[in-house]
Amino acid sequence: MEDIAEALRESIKRRETVILVGECEIEYKGRASSKLGRGERIVIIKRDGSLLVHRPTGVNPVNYQPESSLVNVYSEEDRLVIRSLRPRPGEELTIKVYRILGLHTYRIEDNAQFEMWGDEEDIKKAIMVNPKELLGEDLNPLEEEMRISTAGYADLILVDSSGNYVVVEVKRETASVDAVYQLKRYVDRLRREINPRVRGILVAQGITRSAAVALEKEGLEFRRINMRKVYEVLKGGLTGFL
Amino acid sequence: MEDIAEALRESIKRRETVILVGECEIEYKGRASSKLGRGERIVIIKRDGSLLVHRPTGVNPVNYQPESSLVNVYSEEDRLVIRSLRPRPGEELTIKVYRILGLHTYRIEDNAQFEMWGDEEDIKKAIMVNPKELLGEDLNPLEEEMRISTAGYADLILVDSSGNYVVVEVKRETASVDAVYQLKRYVDRLRREINPRVRGILVAQGITRSAAVALEKEGLEFRRINMRKVYEVLKGGLTGFL
DNA sequence: GCGTGTATATCGCCG
C-alpha cells in the first residue's frame, strides 16, 4: 500500500483530480460526527481540497469536505488512510481503504462560464423593470434589498398610485406560511417606524393553502408570477435599453 | 462513438456505476435553465438514475439529476450524447461529450449503515430526557412537534414549576433573527388561543447580535446549549462518538 | 402527493 500512498501524494501535490473506487470505512468529526462501516464507494479528491465520498445510490455524497481542506495520505497495516482536515470550523474526515478497485487521476481543465436563468433574482429584476406587466398594477420602483432595522431585508420596495409603500417578497416556487410571516414582519416594522401606509405583496408561482389563509388574515396580498412574462420582460428590457 | 454509446447503454442496463471523464457541453431545462460551454468534467451515473457532473473544483456538482431520473445515451455526429429525464418536475439534462479522457464502470456494493450524531434531533431528545441538566431548570416535558394552528410547528412544549407552558425552539448552531420571530409566532398564538401563561425559550449553541436584541425586546429567553451535556444525557444510546 | 422543517446543508452578498 505504501507505493500507492506515495503515488496518491504525488497526484495531489501535482493538483490532479483523483478518483478512487474501493472498499472503505469512514469517520467524520466536526460540527457533528458520523460513522460509516465497510462498503464500496467512490472517493473524489479535487485540486482545491474538496473531497467527496459517494455511495452506489443517491445524488448527495455520504461524506465530504469543502474546498480549502487539507488532505493527507498514508499507509497503515496494509490499508490506505486518507485524512482530510478542514481548518475552520475544525473538521476531520478519515477514510480507511481496505481494498482498491480502481484508481484514476486526471489533469482536467475547465474554464467555461456557467450561466443560469430563472432564479429569484430574475423575477425581482423583471418586476423592477416592468411592475405593471408582472404585477398587473402601476407601481413605482424604489429600492431593492432594503434593510428593515432588525427585522431583516425586504426584497423590493415600490410605491403605488395612491402613494402607499409596497413591500414585495418574492419566492421562486411555492410561497409557504414562513414567507407570509417574513413579509408581515417587514410590513409591520415599516408601518411602525416610517409610515402607516404600507401594503405587502407576496409574489410566487404558487402558494400553499395555509399560507393563503394566513395571508388573508394578515391583510396581505398575493400575485401569481408568470415565468414566461419574466422572460419576455427581461429580453425586451435588454433590447429596449439598447 | 456508437460502440462507446452501446457499451454505456449496456453498463447502465446492468445497473453499474459509470464514471466518465471528458470534454463536454451541458444544457439544463426544468424549474430553471442553465448552460455550460465546453470544458473537462467528471460525469457519474448511478444505478438509481442519479447523475452528477463535477468540475475540477468545488464540492457541489455544477449540474445533476436526482434518483429516479431516466438516462439515455446515443451517438450523434462523432459525439456522445447523454440525456437524463426527470419525470416530475419535468426536467431535462443534456451532456454532449466531444472527447473522452476516461470511462470506468463498476459494480459496487455498499450495505453499511450511516450513523450520525449531533443534529438538532439529538438536542431535542436530550432536553426532553433531562430538561434540568440541559436548560438548568425543572421543566415537565409535554409534547414534541406540536402543531400551532396555521403558525407552524413548535419544537418542544414543556411546563415549568409555576404551571406556565414553555415553548422551546431549538437551533443546532447559531440562532438568527428568523428563529426569534418563529418562536414569537408560536408563543403569541398559544397565548391567544389556549392560555396567556406561556414562555418562549430559544435554545442554540450561539445567537446573533440582532437576534439577541429582538429576543430581549419580545420578552423571550435564550439558553446556550452544551453539546457535551447533550452527549452525556444521550450516551446510553451512543457508543464510540466524541 | 402536498406541506413542513432540517442539513456537517453550501453558496453568495454585503458590511
Next chain:
DNA sequence: CGGCGATGTACACGC
C-alpha cells in the same frame, strides 16, 4: 469574518 437569505436546494416524515 459574521449575518442574512436563496438553492434547479435534497431529503425525510407526516397527513
